[in-house]
């Protein structure tokens with residue numbers, strides 16, 4: 001089975017280099033997201049020779065605060081060095097209410113820079129903020145300029161439909177399979193827009209369990225779903241967007 005983990009925090013595991021080795025051995029196509037542009041540098045160095053791991057340049061919305069300009073400057077500086085961006089987005093939870101204005105500004109700037117750079121692939125956090133996140137994507141990152149993968153999406157079905165119109169993919173977190181809302185959402189998502197993710201180390205589960213869960217939800221075989229996810233991954237990363 002060819003596995004895909006399109007949103008994983010490899011550097012937050014206790015033994016980073018061991019985890020890299022493990023993912024390589026298991027040949028899991030991985031998007032290692034980072035939470036700050038400085039963390040990206042280290043991740044990038046350690047996975048230089050990796051065949052299966054790609055590192056995304058991130059600035060996690062939960063870490064955005066009043067000193068965001070300095071951090072964003074570093075992010076902008078490194079953008080030309082990678083095709084992948086994440087974890088970025090907005091967290092609308094009460095705990096991060098105080099930084100919401102900064103978060104929106106940062107996400108907007110990130111989308112504008114990605115649109116200008118063209119052909120970037122973004123892993124986007126939209127917890128309690130799907131509507132704002134989608135509105136900003138619609139306004140600042142047209143489909144012809146970049147691709148968005150919504151990580152652990154918990155928005156409504158109309159919001160999911162809007163996301164599909166904007167060309168978004170969805171990386172499915174195992175936790176989404178265990179809720180009624182998640183199951184309902186899955187029904188509206190076409191199979192060619194799905195990827196799998198672990199969000200490790202925050203969620204501890206096997207990707208093959210997620211594949212099994214998806215197979216049940218989509219009334220299909222495990223073999224079919226795993227091939228489909230792997231095809232989706234290759235389609236996504238190989239698509240050169242048109243003008």
Ligand SMILES: [Zn+2]
Nearest residue numbers: 007009087199
């Ligand atoms: Zn994450």
